[in-house]
Amino acid sequence: MNxxxxxxxxxxCPVCRRTKKYLxxxxxxxxxxxVSANHDFAKEMIVKSGQKTVPVVxxxxxxxxxxxKAKIEELLKR
Amino acid sequence: MKRIYxxxxxxxxxxxxxxxxxxxxxxxxxxxxxKDIGGQAALSGDxxxxxxxxxxxxxxxxxxxxxxxRKFNFxxxxxxxxxxxxxxQNNFLVKTDKNSYRAKTVIVASGxxxxxxxISGEKEFKNKGLVYCATCDAxxxxxxxxxxxxxxxxxxxxxxxxxKIANYVYIxxxxxxxxxxxxxxxxxxxxxxxxxxxxxxxxxxxxxNFVNAIKIKKDKKVETLAVQxxxxxxxxxxxxxxxxxLNKTKSGEIKVNNKNETNIPGIFAAGDVTDVFEKQIxxxxxxxxxxxxxxxxxxxxxx
Ligand SMILES: Cc1cc2nc3c(=O)[nH]c(=O)nc-3n(C[C@H](O)[C@H](O)[C@H](O)COP(=O)(O)OP(=O)(O)OC[C@H]3O[C@@H](n4cnc5c(N)ncnc54)[C@H](O)[C@@H]3O)c2cc1C
Numbered sequence: 454m455n456x457x458x459x460x461x462x463x464x465x466c467p468v469c470r471r472t473k474k475y476l477x478x479x480x481x482x483x484x485x486x487x488v489s490a491n492h493d494f495a496k497e498m499i500v501k502s503g504q505k506t507v508p509v510v511x512x513x514x515x516x517x518x519x520x521x522k523a524k525i526e527e528l529l530k531r
Numbered sequence: 532m533k534r535i536y537x538x539x540x541x542x543x544x545x546x547x548x549x550x551x552x553x554x555x556x557x558x559x560x561x562x563x564x565x566k567d568i569g570g571q572a573a574l575s576g577d578x579x580x581x582x583x584x585x586x587x588x589x590x591x592x593x594x595x596x597x598x599x600x601r602k603f604n605f606x607x608x609x610x611x612x613x614x615x616x617x618x619x620q621n622n623f624l625v626k627t628d629k630n631s632y633r634a635k636t637v638i639v640a641s642g643x644x645x646x647x648x649x650i651s652g653e654k655e656f657k658n659k660g661l662v663y664c665a666t667c668d669a670x671x672x673x674x675x676x677x678x679x680x681x682x683x684x685x686x687x688x689x690x691x692x693x694x695k696i697a698n699y700v701y702i703x704x705x706x707x708x709x710x711x712x713x714x715x716x717x718x719x720x721x722x723x724x725x726x727x728x729x730x731x732x733x734x735x736x737x738x739x740n741f742v743n744a745i746k747i748k749k750d751k752k753v754e755t756l757a758v759q760x761x762x763x764x765x766x767x768x769x770x771x772x773x774x775x776x777l778n779k780t781k782s783g784e785i786k787v788n789n790k791n792e793t794n795i796p797g798i799f800a801a802g803d804v805t806d807v808f809e810k811q812i813x814x815x816x817x818x819x820x821x822x823x824x825x826x827x828x829x830x831x832x833x834x
Contacts, residue, residue, distance in 0.1 A: 465692075466667045467573050467590040474594065489670035504658040505741065505760075506668050518658070523610055 456513035456529060458483040461498040465489075469508040472520045481529070536562045538826055539625050539634040541613050542770075544570020545812045546802025547640035548596045549819035555603035557827045562606045562632055564613055564625060569593030570642045571803070572812050576666050581812055592812070613641070616774045616798070623797065626773075636829060638822045639777070639785060639793075639800040641770035643810070648680065648763055652736030660742025661761045665689035669762075672697050677760035678745055679703065680733055686764035687711035687719060693762065694722050701756060702727045703747060736761065769804045780806050791822035799825055 458476065460483050462469030476483050488495040488507065502509045502516050510517040512528040538554055540547045543565035554561040567573070575589035584592065600607070608630070615626035616637060625632045645663040647653060653661065662668045665679075669692045677697045679690050682704035688711075693700045702709070702719070707729050709716050719725050728749060735746040737755070744757050769783045778786045778794040784806040791799045801807075801822040802815035 463668070463670050465576070465670055467575075467588070467593075468667065470588075470590040471569070471573065471594070489673065492673075495671060499741075503740070505660055505671055506658045506662070507671065521610065 457511075458529075459486060459511040460484070461486045461488050461494060461502075461509040461511070462507045463487065463489050466507050468520045472508045472510060475520070475522060475525075533633050535622055536560050536632065536634040537830055538562070538636045538638065538823075539564060539623070539632055540638045540640060541565070541616070541625065542570065542640035542642055542802075542804070543568045543597075543600070543607070543609075544640065544642045544802060544815060545572050545596065546570075546642070546804075546815040546819035546822075547638070548600045549816040550638050550640055550801060550823045551600050551605070551607075551819075552603070553820050553823035554826070555600075555605055557823065559823070559827060559830065560605075562608065562634065563600075564608045564611050564627060564632065566610065566612050568597050568600075568607075568609060572596070574664055574666060578812065613773050617776065618795065618797075635797065635833075636826045637798045638791075638819070638826065639771070639774055639798065639804055640802050640815075640819055640822070641773075642803040642815075643767040643769050645763060646766045646768045648733060648736075648765065650733060650735055652738070656736050656738055656742045656761075659740065660738060660759055661736060661763065663763050665692050665762050665764070669693055670696055672760040674698050675759035676757060677701070677762060678733075678756065678758045679762045679764060681764035681766070682706060682709045682711065682729075683764070683766065684711040684715070685766075686762075687715040689762045689764050690719055690725060691715060694719070694724055697724070697760070700725045701758065703731050703733055703745075704729050705732050706730070733761075767803075771804055774798075774800075790825045791818060792825060797829065 486494040498509050517524045537560040540550050540563045573593035611627040617624050622635050623637050673696045676699045678701045680703050731747045731749040734748050737744040771783050785800040787800050787805045799822045801818035803810045
């Protein structure tokens with residue numbers, strides 16, 4: 454059971470750093486998309502999440518806005 | 532019977548975390564209830580005034596705080612918001628959006644949050660172009676026209692960040708001149724990408740799915756300004772609404788004495804949520820330590 458995890462974030466965003474660090478500490482593989490480096494990433498994130506803040510975490514197609522450990526664990530278990 | 536903790540700490544910013552570390556070392560049976568870990572400290576970009584670190588980023592310092600707290604084994608409930616604090620029989624009831632807890636003593640360390648505009652469209656467009664943390668989200672607005680609301684240091688700081696990124700920046704300032712540091716003002720005034728609108732007040736936020744304009748009132752005239760982003764920087768307010776029985780200042784800061792006692796014996800408070808002189812990380816941390824040492828004395832005297 455290996456769900457794909459994506460993190461949309463910004464280098465300036467403190468909560469993005471926390472999110473990435475958490476995933477790394479838990480040994481969860483993820484793809485990091487810097488939305489400031491690529492405009493398409495930003496558009497993709499805004500369309501998927503219907504809002505305009507970072508981080509956005511996508512796990513198996515489901516979207517979490519912000520850093521929410523409990524939600525991440527829940528979606529990974531499902 | 533519900534478990535009765537010796538101490539509940541509300542909030543895990545610098546004040547709450549330091550209070551928790553002291554509580555663990557004093558072996559006080561403690562629960563920490565908090566919305567997030569790190570508080571405002573995790574939101575600041577660069578910190579250059581916390582002793583021992585000549586330079587550290589906010590998230591890094593918050594991580595170090597968290598590591599220190601988690602070294603000890605006590606209960607931490609994250610992502611819970613306290614909605615009520617009340618005296619019940621001989622102890623205190625702490626209600627959250629998910630649970631309720633009891634304790635013999637409480638430390639309120641719930642800090643501050645951004646003041647909201649309180650105008651039409653604000654709730655609807657929050658996170659949909661309306662932003663309260665420039666450090667976090669500014670780069671999402673590259674190529675956009677944006678408005679910064681406010682005229683103090685945090686508004687100027689947001690403007691300096693946005694000048695480098697956005698297409699154009701309007702500063703919407705209620706008074707007749709900016710208040711922030713001269714150095715920042717000079718840099719902003721030199722920029723060709725910034726207009727400063729003094730004596731102006733935002734009265735409505737407009738958009739469909741996302742923000743596309745604001746209505747402002749200037750000298751009794753109302754005009755509409757097309758913007759895709761709005762950065763609200765009009766100051767901070769204390770998170771003290773849930774503590775209805777505590778004495779507060781006019782601005783809502785909980786009044787404490789130099790032992791961090793409030794008007795209710797058994798309830799203590801620390802950090803930015805209090806009327807302590809100056810709001811800084813090192814001060815909040817020190818206040819958290821003091822609060823727990825006061826709790827320790829209070830509990831010992833009642834054994
Ligand atoms: C952008 C920015 C930059 C800054 N830069 C610096 C700097 O360089 N140096 C410096 O010394 N200071 C700086 N500060 C100030 C510093 O961050 C604060 O003084 C400090 O964080 C206050 O700590 P605190 O623990 O009292 O409150 P906070 O940090 O506000 O923490 C409050 C905690 O309570 C929680 N909480 C709030 N309401 C509830 C509730 N109802 N229920 C449960 N939990 C709740 C929050 O989630 C949070 O965990 C900066 C602040 C900001 C916003």
